[in-house]
Amino acid sequence: MAEIQKQNSFSRLYHVVKQSLNGETLDYTQGSISKAVVLLAIPMILELSLESVFALVDMFFVGKLGENAIATVGLTESVITIVYSIAMGLSTAATAIVARRTGEKAPDAAAHAGAQAIVIALFLTVILSITGVIFAADILRLMGADAAVVADGAIFTRIMFGGSVSIILLFLINGIFRGAGDAAMAMKSLWIASILNIILCPLLIHFYGLKGAAIATLIGRSSGVLYQCYHLTKGRKGLLHFRSSHFRIDWPVIRSLVNVGWPATFQFIIASGSWIVLARLVAETGGTAASAGYQVALRNVVFFILPAWGLSNAAATLVGQNLGAGKIERAEKSVWLTARYNAFFMSFVMILFLFFPAPIIRFFTNDAEVASYGARALQICGSAYIFYGIGMVMTQALNGAGDTRTPTVINIVGFWLFQIPLAYLLAKGFNMKTTGVFIAIPVAESMIAIIAWYYFRKGKWKEVKV
Template sequence: MSLLGRLIAWVTRRFGRLSGAFKGPEEFDLTDGDIAKPLFYLSLPIIVTNLLQTAYNLIDTFWLGQYSTEALAAIGFGFPMVFLLISVGMGLSVAGSVLVAQHIGADEEEEAEYAASQTVALSLLGALLLGLVGYGLVNELLGLLGASQDVLPLATAYMQVITLGMPFMFGFFVFIALMRGYGDTITPMLVMFGSVLLNVVLDPFLIFGWGPFPELGIQGAAIATVFSRALALVVGLAIMFRGTRGVHIRLGQMRPDLSFAKKLVSIGFPASIEGMGRALSINLLLVIVAFFPDTVVAAYSIGTRVFSVIFLPAIAVARGVETMTGQNIGAGNPDRAKAAADFAARTTFVVLGALGVIAWIGARPITAVFTDNPEVVDVGVTFLRYVAPSFGFIGVMRAYNGSFRGTGKTLTAAAIVLVIYGLVRLPIAYSLSQTTLEYRGIWLAFAASNAVGAALAYGWYRRGTWRDVDVTEGPAAPGLGDDIEPSTDD
């Protein structure tokens, strides 16, 4: 057995006691039978994976918060920019996941392998180009976002490392997406666990200069993250090339196919727009937040990191709905896909509503975990308490957007995001921040846009998402030798 095989077997044994909770795709059918159980088993590892993914950010936030307030404010500018860069290319991973899911649902293994192989090749190439462009524009973009003179050099140092490591960071997201499309959410979870563990160990050594390492500050946090992601990508690629767990990729099928690239982009571009809409909203909100002192920027950074943890169930279930929808559309079961989306929306509304109550009650101790600056804590408490009552609405919007993506209607999901962020959140945030509410007006904008987003997604879904889904021709997304363009019209 190879070193990789022994590593996977060792990690699997260590997780053996959780076998009753985590089940692989061979143990449930996404296209037949009960909905709740397969959605739960599909989503639970995604929650853990996303929690581990968020741990990267939280670990950096914690250690840099101990390092200096300026460093904490710097990652407040750095993280949204990372999100923006990744969002530009994330559409390809979404498209690849949808293609794989629909072909697997239609029992088209060869088409699924080709789609996965092409997605990996095109995504890594795109990430390399994006990283090089981003490296050259980092300082200017951060300056436009309003970073102060004390914060700008720190944020620039962080982002220069991150942009150069973009292929490693984005490549692992592609691995997660393709395995999810197949129905395997456990393997990415295990690989992510090892990567986060490595990052936990490296962070304080590189930030503070413990032992033989030099004190690198915020740049050390970036190096730890990139190195950890690079190792995770190597493991992920090895798993996919072996093909014994989840999706199988082949080197001979990775030569860029321009005709397939067009099909991939036709699905993925709207998904990139959706991600960019979210990222641009966060970045433009930073411009508004930057009108206030660095203590407000630091509190905003903490708040958005906390939200990224709280929203994990909604994000995970939405990804599960995306996979279930894709496989059921491929198998010709649109009614089952619709039932999965409705069930997910109800469930996440209740779960996130309960988490909102917890966040409201525990706002002060939650914020105090990341900083001992009393001013930052006070502002962070107001952020959490203003937004917490709207958490349930995030679950509704995410669930239905996941269903839109699973049918290939990525344009619909993108339109909803652009409306709630561009026409609701940003205008309200700017307008109210200019009143006596000051920064509290920005917090109110979060709550208002969450409620509007849920109403819009639900209404759009009810207007007839399934009317124009033609399952008689097989998967909505094209496969090998198939010239049918995926429909994104609504």
């Protein structure tokens, strides 16, 4: 009997996994909440796990080029997080509004909102690309890079900023798919981008050096965007199908997207801007080796945070769709269940980082000094991972409801009024140098998680209209 029950459990699990990866059209406003979380979370976790592999592959092969190359990639990524912030802000707005329209059973209105978000994105990328291409070397200097890093890395930075359109559209269109509940399509597009990058990165680095890493990334992301666009316009008929009429300027819809999107964009810029300040502080207090070690550690932090972010995105979709369907209690239950799953996953990662930081870092670099800084950063930053997971779910739940302003205020307080001053106080005031910077990160993230939990409990997000 026990063996039969075990077989049935595996059979049900296999069916759920298969159903989630097939991208079937499902109604997430009814049925089992646990099943809805799992169906959305599996492709979202796999999607973002591949995104984190994308980053780690770059760091692995770039690491073979020396500390200047590692510092270039790290500093460029620190600044280009502004581009990611805009992409994620627009994606958050698109997810919230598309999910709300989907919950209201209005697929044409959902597609129209998604198309208007793409129009906004194309306008913004022109400005970002031109700025990045012209001022690539100045950006590296601003981040505290020395002359050798600027000389070697300016072309990498120029290519990465020049390809901003692929970054923004990849994130944005995946947000549109997630809002519609088609998480499998978002996963597949990022898989294409990541797998191409994994194949091309070592080849192009061999022939072109650091520049090859940027070219591989650009080709991979652009291929993912082309795949997305095909399925939005000419692919299989699913929850969304874009037509040319959807791209005609619709000012009321654009205003609605901007009203939700600008606080979300500012929210991520605040967070990424604080990481830029911390990266510069690490470079100031520890030099190039410390900067390189810190960047390697951050790549590993991101590797394990992105799956948790996938679970958080599942919460955002469920909140948006269930609010659209008028099922507020179901929306709230979805968040608490997702937070529980995330806390379990992140507690495992926290143990891994606390007890095995050195072997993880040494996989990416053989430089003893770089590895020493990286291991210390990873161990300290990983000490509050369980709080990261809970905070991410609460923040994304608020975003999914269209309440993007509350997380923005939380980020201003947590990062700029607390984390940065604390990092400077510990690093320079108490002369703890890079260790002080590392300590400020988990302390601030834990505080942000507690505040986000408090505001979600208050429940004002239930009244937001988008």
